[in-house]
Amino acid sequence: MIEIEGLTKRFGPMTAVASLSLHVAKGEVLGFLGPNGAGKSTTMKMITGFLAPDAGTVTVCGHDIEADTTKAQALIGYLPEGAPAYGDMTARQFLSFIAEVRGFKGAEAKARVAAVVEKTELVPVLEQPIETLSKGFKRRVGLAQAILHDPPVLIMDEPTDGLDPNQKHAVRGLIRDMAAEKAIIVSTHLLEEVEAICTRAVIIDRGAIVADGTPAELLARSRYHNAVTLTLATAEAEGASAKLKTLPMVAQVERKALGDAIRLTAFPKSGALLIEAVSALAARENWTVKELYAEPGRLDEVFRAITTSDAARAKAARK
Amino acid sequence: MTRLSAAFHHVWPIFKREFAGYFATPLAYVFIVIFLFTMGAFTFYVGHFYDNGIADLSVFFGYHPWLYLFLVPAISMRLWADERRSGTMELLLTLPVPLWATVVGKYLAAWAFTGIALALTFPIWLTVNFLGQPDNGVILASYIGSFLVAGGYLAIGACISATTNNQVIAFVVSVVVCFLFTVSGSPLVLDVFRAWAPDALTEAVASFSFVTHFTAITQGVLDLRDLVFFFSLIALFLTANIVVVDLKKGG
DSSP, X not given: OEEEEEEEEEETTEEEEEEEEEEEOTTOEEEEEOOTTSSHHHHHHHHTTXXXXXXXXXXXXXXXXXXXXXXXXXXXXXXXXXXXXXXXXBHHHHHHHHHHHTTOOHHHHHHHHHHHHHHTTOGGGTTSBGGGSOHHHHHHHHHHHHHTTOOSEEEEESTTTTOOHHHHHHHHHHHHHHHXXXXXXXXXXXXXXXXXXXXXXXXXXXXXXXXXXOHHHHHHTSTTTTOEEEEEEHHHHHHHHHHHHHSTTEEEEEEXXXXXXXXXXXXXXXXXXXXXXXXXXXHHHTOOOSEEEEOOOOHHHHHHHHSOOHHHHHHHHHO | OHHHHHHHHHHHHHHHHHHHHHHHSTHHHHHHHHHXXXXXXXXXXXXXXXXXXXXXXXXXHXXXXXXXXXXXXXXXXXHHHHHHHHTHHHHHXXXXXXXXXXXXXXXXXXXXXXXXHHHTTHHHHHHHHHHSOOOHHHHHHHHHHHHHHHHHHHXXXXXXXXXXSOHHHHHHXXXXXXXXXXXXXXXXXXXXXXXXXXHHHHHHHHHTOHHHHHHHHHTTOOOHHHHHHHHHHHHHHHHHHHHHHHHTSOO
């Protein structure tokens, strides 16, 4: 539903997005990840027709965003970064305005606004000016605006930024409920969000894609993938560490002191499954295990390994 | 006809929101009160409306271009600068509305608002009709002329507002540019050109003067050339407005 080919955008000497290509199909929730300044927002601005690309094309449901802007935009719901809205309007006035701009009239416009207000739980603040609302409600007004016309394509720039855990949970639920019928792109800094709602994760760095796969595939790239962590009393830990190293599939054991206990993490050789061997060993040796679990992998570690920090980028730029 | 109704269908929601926006804040009321107050002050105290003993409103209308010079940029300065600063520009321009319709809708809302302020000066029309027998045709023409002058300033101000996210800069630059359009028919400017430029150029500069065209209308003659001047100037600056918004979206 979304086809991006060779998308490029330069701001002066800086290339914000460098020949980026991406296809998103119906039913996909694509998590768009990357450090600040990697080009996530710029890409979203080009997909939605706000910025014109320097090169490349974006096609939304068969409509080219540059040649057929209005038709393509009618099919997109867009939550820009920071969820901008007209502060002096009440939530109801604002949503009614969006409904009218989107071509809904009279009873249908009212029904659309009512439905979306229900979904995003805006009822208590409907008659308040948006500038007086809390960050969480403001964000939900932005979200309501984006889904009001039930668009086949939904682009959201950090939809849960600034929300508390309850609100995040609600918004993620909302996105999951809509996922089957739409092609969704969500940019985020929250890696747990990717695991919670995304069917696919794309990491970009300096305007180019550096990873593209399901969250599970990305997790498999983690050093921690299939590693086993167990916590033992300090007295037992020394011997246990040595024993763990004798297991054929263990590549390395790391230790971390936790008061009167020690947490050991055994890393497998080439992603092998360790948990069975380790738990069998623990039973055999009769260790008093306080904790024992397999690590699924850590996204933040994968993220750090394949992207550059802004400090490193600044250093590279100076050279 | 269907194209026209499609155009209306795009412009109307933008117009409505923008227009209602003026009344959502004290802006509209403050503006209208100051507008009416300064109009009255200039007419009665500076222009000595009563002492002239003439039953017409030429004194009243004579001040309009000069008052608009400051009041209209106060309206136009926020038109785009505010959208840019608050980030709503990104929202507005990703809605399925062609850019021209957004520009025209916002502009017409601002123009309609100044139209309301102008219409609220009607007590002076009642007064002059009570005191004597003025030529109401001339007064109507003058009101139309005044509305066109305001529209011209607004188009200039809207275009300049689109170039910045700072309302103060938008205001100051708009006042200066509007001032040039106001005085371009006066000796102050024309003498500068007469010294070296061919007559044709001097006349061209003079023909850009709002005051010259407005004065012609306030004589009671709605000459097609004056109307064409104002409407083409408005069209020119709105086109420039569209181009500026399109070019400056990135930053």
